[in-house]
Amino acid sequence: MLKLDVKYDVLELRNRGYSMSEEDSIIARNLRKIYSTYLRKGLIKRERQEVHALKGVSFSVKRGEVFGLLGPNGAGKTTTVKILSTLLLPDGGEARILGFDVVKDASKVRKLIGVSLTVEKGFFWKLTGRENLTYFGMLYGLDGQELRASVQQCLELVGLTSLGVADKLYEEYSLGMKARLSIARALITDPEVLILDEPTLGLDPPSARTLRELLVELAHKKGKTVLVTTHNMFEAEILCDRVAIINEGKIVALDEVEKLKRRLAGKVSLEIIAAPPAKVPVTSLIETVRSLIGAPSKAFPENGLVRLKVVQPLERVEETTSRVLDILHRKGCKIRRVEVKEPNLEDVFIHLTGRKGF
Amino acid sequence: MALRTLFKSGVVLDIYFFKNNRSAFLFTLIWPYLTLTLIIGMGYLFGSAESFKQNVGVSVDPLMYFIASTLATMVSLDVMWGIGGSVLEHRWIGTLPYILLSPNRTSITLVLTYIPRYLLNAGIQLAEFAPLIFVVEGFYGGLFRLSIVILAITLGMLPLLGFSALFTSFLLSIKEESNVLGWLNPLILLFSGAFYPAYLLPRWARIISKALPSTYTIELARLSAIIGSPELRKITLLIGALVAMSVIYNSASGLLIQAGERKAMRKGAI
Ligand SMILES: Nc1ncnc2c1ncn2[C@@H]1O[C@H](COP(=O)(O)OP(=O)(O)OP(=O)(O)O)[C@@H](O)[C@H]1O
Ligand SMILES: [Mg+2]
Numbered sequence: 001m002l003k004l005d006v007k008y009d010v011l012e013l014r015n016r017g018y019s020m021s022e023e024d025s026i027i028a029r030n031l032r033k034i035y036s037t038y039l040r041k042g043l044i045k046r047e048r049q050e051v052h053a054l055k056g057v058s059f060s061v062k063r064g065e066v067f068g069l070l071g072p073n074g075a076g077k078t079t080t081v082k083i084l085s086t087l088l089l090p091d092g093g094e095a096r097i098l099g100f101d102v103v104k105d106a107s108k109v110r111k112l113i114g115v116s117l118t119v120e121k122g123f124f125w126k127l128t129g130r131e132n133l134t135y136f137g138m139l140y141g142l143d144g145q146e147l148r149a150s151v152q153q154c155l156e157l158v159g160l161t162s163l164g165v166a167d168k169l170y171e172e173y174s175l176g177m178k179a180r181l182s183i184a185r186a187l188i189t190d191p192e193v194l195i196l197d198e199p200t201l202g203l204d205p206p207s208a209r210t211l212r213e214l215l216v217e218l219a220h221k222k223g224k225t226v227l228v229t230t231h232n233m234f235e236a237e238i239l240c241d242r243v244a245i246i247n248e249g250k251i252v253a254l255d256e257v258e259k260l261k262r263r264l265a266g267k268v269s270l271e272i273i274a275a276p277p278a279k280v281p282v283t284s285l286i287e288t289v290r291s292l293i294g295a296p297s298k299a300f301p302e303n304g305l306v307r308l309k310v311v312q313p314l315e316r317v318e319e320t321t322s323r324v325l326d327i328l329h330r331k332g333c334k335i336r337r338v339e340v341k342e343p344n345l346e347d348v349f350i351h352l353t354g355r356k357g358f
Numbered sequence: 359m360a361l362r363t364l365f366k367s368g369v370v371l372d373i374y375f376f377k378n379n380r381s382a383f384l385f386t387l388i389w390p391y392l393t394l395t396l397i398i399g400m401g402y403l404f405g406s407a408e409s410f411k412q413n414v415g416v417s418v419d420p421l422m423y424f425i426a427s428t429l430a431t432m433v434s435l436d437v438m439w440g441i442g443g444s445v446l447e448h449r450w451i452g453t454l455p456y457i458l459l460s461p462n463r464t465s466i467t468l469v470l471t472y473i474p475r476y477l478l479n480a481g482i483q484l485a486e487f488a489p490l491i492f493v494v495e496g497f498y499g500g501l502f503r504l505s506i507v508i509l510a511i512t513l514g515m516l517p518l519l520g521f522s523a524l525f526t527s528f529l530l531s532i533k534e535e536s537n538v539l540g541w542l543n544p545l546i547l548l549f550s551g552a553f554y555p556a557y558l559l560p561r562w563a564r565i566i567s568k569a570l571p572s573t574y575t576i577e578l579a580r581l582s583a584i585i586g587s588p589e590l591r592k593i594t595l596l597i598g599a600l601v602a603m604s605v606i607y608n609s610a611s612g613l614l615i616q617a618g619e620r621k622a623m624r625k626g627a628i
Contacts, residue, residue, distance in 0.1 A: 035625070035626055036625070079626075082455075082626070082628075085455075085459065086458075086459070087455050087458060087459070087623060087628050088623055088624075088626055088628070089620065089623045089624045091624075107461045107462075107463075108461075110459050110460070110461045111461050113459075115455075115456075115459055117452075117455055118452060121451060121452035122451070122452040122453055122455070122456055123451070123452075123453065124371075124374075124375070124451065124453065125451065126374075126375055126378045126379045127371075127374045127375065127378065128374075128378070131370075131374040131378075134370060134374075135367055135370060135371050135374070136456060138363050138364070138366060138367035138370060139364070139367050139456075139457065139460045139467070139471075140459070140460055140461070141360070141363060141461065142363075143360070143363045143366070169378060185456065
């Protein structure tokens with residue numbers, strides 16, 4: 001892959017007054033974003049509503065690091081990603097990529113980053129994967145032999161050539177192939193910083209694993225900086241060097257995964273999988289259980305079943321288990337599995353965010 | 359970054375698109391004749407060729423008049439769709455953020471990647487009508503008239519680029535995805551006198567017509583249809599008008615497309 005002509009020189013940046021550590025490639029400081037939306041009230045009248053998507057988000061990512069932004073739907077992950085990739089203007093705070101301000105030096109930032117937003121679209125339907133990549137490569141300044149080589153290499157890296165679909169039309173791609181192409185486009189200029197919004201969405205488990213290995217290799221071996229968002233705890237745990245947990249526009253925890261898990265020392269995770277009877281709505285069932293437990297908990301509907309998790313001190317686990325099972329029985333649920341486990345990142349997340357409704 | 363590469367990316371995009379989509383290319387070939395038929399049909403709605411000459415006032419060659427109208431109209435439409443429409447399309451298919459991520463200014467990216475398509479379309483249309491013009495007007499007459507038409511559509515493209523980019527900034531800044539161009543374009547063509555001469559329009563409409571660059575493009579192209587020799591003074595005036603409008607619209611759009619972009623980036627419309 002080629003090198004871009006823009007190099008950042010830490011010394012030069014320092015001389016120009018940027019205070020940055022040689023290590024920090026991405027810096028977000030107190031980022032705020034308020035979306036205004038309008039609610040129609042009749043034909044002409046409309047009411048303005050504000051959504052505080054980011055309420056002061058700060059973090060920094062080191063060079064050579066895979067950093068995860070982990071949070072539930074609507075937490076503000078995509079908003080953060082768009083601000084960092086110069087596509088959205090913040091309403092407060094600042095962000096820098098390799099020392100360049102994402103608002104004031106947007107065009108410099110654009111030369112240094114590779115971005116993948118929603119992986120399921122963003123290409124021309126009537127072009128093949130290779131043709132799409134070639135077009136975007138040119139748009140980003142590549143040409144000639146360099147372009148062809150880079151396109152080929154990126155197609156190989158994401159496995160589109162081994163799937164034999166590099167020269168198939170984009171409209172014939174499956175979701176996983178589209179996701180791969182989106183990652184390939186982010187890699188096309190061999191950027192120093194990769195910003196990827198839910199990159200493994202739609203990938204089957206083996207492909208997701210391959211992609212994670214690729215990202216780790218790019219970061220640890222080639223010194224690239226990788227920022228990914230995900231709501232998949234398992235993925236964050238095995239992929240990321242450090243994780244920021246974001247909820248309702250705020251970062252609620254930021255640390256290495258192991259250290260985050262250590263916060264739950266002495267606590268265990270109770271997991272119950274139950275099959276609710278058809279007439280009981282899953283949401284109301286979950287609410288009843290939650291209101292009675294009083295410990296951080298979260299429930300995930302999973303194809304007809306409910307997976308309920310409660311994080312609590314080891315000594316209380318027996319008592320809670322029997323109470324929850326009792327409630328579920330009375331509601332007519334069939335219990336499929338009960339398990340007590342060492343906490344993982346998901347439990348850290350539940351511990352931090354699981355007191356309120358979900 | 360090399361603007362040449364940007365231009366080339368537009369060429370490459372067109373080649374790929376037409377290669378994978380032969381029927382679209384076929385349609386591009388048929389399209390000029392379809393439009394000509396439509397415009398001649400509309401023209402004859404107002405009477406025969408003789409009564410047409412009387413209506414228009416000066417002695418014009420009806421066939422040349424219609425060919426010139428068709429070319430100027432199609433080219434104007436093409437620029438407006440090519441630039442404004444491309445933004446809508448990019449938004450629909452989700453490529454818009456990645457276009458914006460190109461390190462160049464968005465207006466430059468949009469215009470430069472569009473120009474190859476413009477040259478292709480205009481080239482095809484000229485090539486298709488040229489034989490017809492030569493048959494009807496003879497070689498030298500045809501060459502002369504064709505040059506005026508080429509001048510008109512080339513000069514006419516310049517203010518239209520800016521004019522369309524103005525739309526585009528508006529399209530960018532609104533979150534709506536509705537097809538604004540779909541109903542705006544026919545209106546613009548109506549006011550530009552594409553369907554019948556602009557001076558036959560009501561007074562209020564003529565004011566709008568004066569502000570539209572396509573009015574002058576179409577009128578200049580139509581001068582090629584005047585029997586005998588077209589008035590040089592009028593040609594010069596129209597060229598002047600087009601040049602002035604190029605400056606006005608292109609500088610305005612240069613500013614406004616950035617404003618539109620920023621507004622979109624604030625609202626989260628990208
Ligand atoms: N363009 C927009 N206009 C108005 N509100 C928006 C817009 N984009 C996002 N929001 C709102 O901002 C909040 C944060 O959204 P965001 O897309 O950043 O969440 P997310 O963490 O990426 O969620 P997900 O996991 O579902 O992708 C949500 O409440 C969302 O409804
Ligand atoms: Mg998101």
